[in-house]
Amino acid sequence: MSKRTLVTSALPYANGPIHLGHLAGAYLPSDLYVRYKRMTEEDIIHICGSDEHGVPITIAAEKEGVDPQDIVDRFHTRNKQAFKDFGINFDYYGRTSSTVHHQTSQEFFTKLYEDGVFVQKTEEQLYDPKAEMFLPDRYVKGTCPNCGYEEAYGDQCENCGTSLSPTELIDPKSAITGDTPETRKTKHWYLPLGDFQQKLEDWLDTRENWKPNVAGQVKSWLNDGLADRAVTRDLTWGVPVPLEEADGKVLYVWFDAPIGYISATKEWAQQEGDPDLWKTYWQDEETDLIHFIGKDNIVFHCIMFPATLMAHGDYVLPKNVPANEFLNLESKKLSTSRGWAVWLEDYLEDFEPDLLRYVLGTILPETKDSDFSWENFQNKVNSELADILGNFVFRTTSFTHKYFDGKVPSLTNPTEKDQQTLAQIEQQKEKVAEAYEHFKLREAITETMNLARIGNKYFTEMEPWQSRKNDMETCGNTLHVCLQITAALSHLFDPILPENMAQLRKELSFTGSIRWKDIGGSMLDSGQPIQKGEILFTKIEDEQVEEQLEKLKERTQQQEEMDKQYEPIKDNIEFGDFMKIDIRAGKITEASAIEKADKLLKLTVDVGFEKRTIVSGIANDFSPDELIDQSVCVVVNLAPKALMGVESNGMILMSEEDDGSLKFVETDAEPGSMVS
Ligand SMILES: Nc1ncnc2c1ncn2[C@@H]1O[C@H](COP(=O)(O)OP(=O)(O)OP(=O)(O)O)[C@@H](O)[C@H]1O
Ligand SMILES: [Zn+2]
Structure with a gap:
């Protein structure tokens, strides 16, 4: 048995509140394990914190129109409190924007750079000319080349877990403008994972007691062979790359985030009044390092971070990574962006x-979702x-x-x-x-x-x-x-x-x-008084369940409302221009299909002073029978036009909903009345 255990839980992105999926994937399992271990009186510490870098943060900031710092300050405070209220007892909850973290991750980069570990390459990367920026990671979406999932990100497919680079995506689209990006050349530093393949395999061979879903996943990546992975990005938000020639570049978030576990342990040691204590946990052979995460983080904790630690050389390697599969909510994939979630708060x-x-x-999704x-x-x-x-x-x-x-x-x-x-x-x-x-x-x-x-x-x-x-x-x-x-x-x-x-x-x-x-044996002495206890748990009523389901529904509707894209407003016109259009109330009196024209109907419309023939493209939404006596508004001074051999004398006003369905613009006024 080892002398001590260091448990880390995935650093949650500080771009949103904690939801049940996060808890089931990482934080509840780690807390259960740590609480059990503490009872066995083993030396154990539990480290976590906010991941405050990376594209998800800047995207959230852009969406709200605020500074990324505002976003991370807000969610760092809220998430730290929510974990505490839920009884998740971290020994230290750090944040990757701290000075200690910036220094620690830069030192890591510099050591690897000076040891000649990185490969420097100038390569074509996706670029959005309208947004005037390169599109790393989540700034691009497209189809996963591995599993065909259409919403894969530029750094990873969340469906199959494969880590990707933006140029591998099929049919990539900029997450900023929605445009198809072009490519431009840019210089970056890469971790040549292939050089670590053998070491990683040897290390994995010595690990015992790994969950089959994790071991299997890692084996399959190793079998496929490992490619070089860039550890720098063309972004402004993050830890600056500590090289003069790398102005305007930051460390890749998945390079710096796991180092965040180390920085947070350093800050914990300072707080304990023993600044070197972190070394015992990270650099002494007799530490068991255990990472609790959800499945989309496996590649980073079982391939990239161990390779980084190996390259550095002074650190212990993970003993186990008991990653979980995913939790769904009411049979649907949890989604922060669609509001389909239960927030811990x-x-x-x-x-x-x-x-x-x-x-x-x-x-808990221990073996499957x-x-x-x-x-x-x-x-x-x-x-x-x-x-x-x-x-x-x-x-x-x-x-x-x-x-x-x-x-x-x-x-x-x-x-x-x-x-x-x-x-x-x-x-x-x-x-x-x-x-x-x-x-x-x-x-x-x-x-x-x-x-x-x-x-x-x-x-x-x-x-x-x-x-x-x-x-x-x-x-x-x-x-x-x-x-x-x-x-x-x-x-x-x-x-x-x-x-x-x-x-x-x-x-x-x-x-x-x-x-x-x-625990066990005689824990209570005979004759010992005990207090008369309260009922431990009150039952949950049906109404309480309904209330929660209602909340969920309301929230997704609100989100849909917020996400709704309205057509842009057309250019202003003069009042006189508008008054040139003659619109009248009318009533449909006859309706029939037009041969060979699937979308069109031939209508006879009573516009008061006469009956008009009008051809209208509404056949997908209405059948002729249901149109008789339908009240309408008609543009009566539109120049006549022949459509599929029928002359149309005017246009019926329709409104079009989001899903493309059509609705009549109706009026109670008598046919022939002016509409303006
Ligand atoms: N539905 C889920 N089930 C299990 N684990 C999850 C789920 N969603 C996230 N996790 C895990 O929670 C941890 C923290 O998540 P992170 O902050 O990276 O957010 P995320 O994966 O982007 O989630 P979201 O997009 O829903 O906010 C990670 O280890 C992740 O794997
Ligand atoms: Zn995939």
Whole structure:
């Protein structure tokens, strides 16, 4: 066993709030693991922070019309707070705009540059002449050459995880203007990943206990062979490349972001009053470095960052990267930009953090994508947290108060069943530990809940409400066993339900820090008083679920509204010009199809002073039958025009919706009335 563990969680982009997908992919798994490890009294620290560079930040700033610094300041503060409120306990939450980070990543670049690691190349890159800039990374969208996904970014396809360069995209389009970009030459520095292929393979061979989805993904990239990857970009927002000849260039965000874990650890060490302490965690062989991330970050943590660390030479390499697949919401892909998300901040306004920690924990996308739905949230809270755990704890403590004066009854002449049940505490504890050690967090939660199930079953089978009438010794033994299980649960559930379990432990008079080794055996002394507990979990009502679904719907509609593209306004005209158009109210009296003209209908329109024949291109939207008596507005002084052999005398006004569908401009006025 190693002496210490350094856990990192993916640095979230500071361009938006934290949503349930982020939590399920990286932060809840890391927090569960770290909380478990802390109970085992291992030396462990948990590092995270805001990723404040990269194109997603500048795109968000441009969209809002503010400075990128405003965006990152806002989301750094909000996300840090939201994590805290959700009980995610980072030892340090840094940010990549800090001076320490800029220095650290520049030093990294300089060392690799001076050691001659980089390849310098002048190559054709995509350029948007209208925006007057190169288009790195997310500034370009196009079709993934690997899987055909049409919304792939210039740096990566989020569908298949392949890392890309913009020029590899099929049919690329500028994310700024929507135009097809041209190419221009520019100079950049590349990390020749091919040179690290053998080293990476050797390193991976020594790793054990990796999740098959992660190991498989990495193997397949290695089998395909690794290409050079640029570590610099033509952008103004980011860490400036520390070379004179690189004016106007910054480090690639995926070069500097993982170094952010190191910078944040340095800042943590300063805060601890021991500035060199970070070296112990990053440079001592006996550190286990573990990265918690979602699947789209695998390539950066299993190929690029390890190669960078190898190139530098002074650092430990990741021991494990227990990456998760993706979480969907109500069966649809989560999307910040489309507003299809549940923000952590919003959730916390309506519900307790522990409920979500539990429910998300049971559906973590550990081996494949999984789905969060509010209905399932309600089911799990009601039928598992309330009906199993809450019920067991409540019936145990309230029975103790009713019939044993609120004190732990002694265990006298226990039966084999009593002893076997007590022994199951240790057995479950082993299973839970084993699952945590193998990053099987869903299993850890299931096995933890199974102890409450065991307790409930035992309570029901022992029927203490019967034995209390004629056999107080048996009844006391039953409650003794149930109270020991309750005490174990108050520890075992701590990583998952920290707030609730802190409350429960208070009721059971546990003080001080909790230790894994204390779980099991006799945790409560006979005769020890316990407080009469509150109900741990209240059930979620149907209305609360509906409210959340309604919120989701409203938000996507709002987003659609905001994203709506209106036709640009035409140039101004003089009033006199407008008055030249003669528009009259009218009514359709006849309508028929025109042979060989799919889109056209021949209409007879009563315009008051006469009946007109008008040809109108509305056949895709209306059938002739439904048009009789339709009120319309008609331009009556448009020069006549023959369409498919029929002379049209005027034009009917229509409005066109976003989806291309047509609506009549209607009026109640009598046919022949002027419209102006
Ligand atoms: N739906 C999801 N399911 C699981 N993990 C996710 C999901 N969305 C993001 N993640 C993970 O969360 C971490 C932080 O995400 P990051 O800030 O990079 O945002 P992102 O991937 O651009 O997400 P979004 O575009 O939804 O804001 C990453 O490790 C990422 O893999
Ligand atoms: Zn793809």
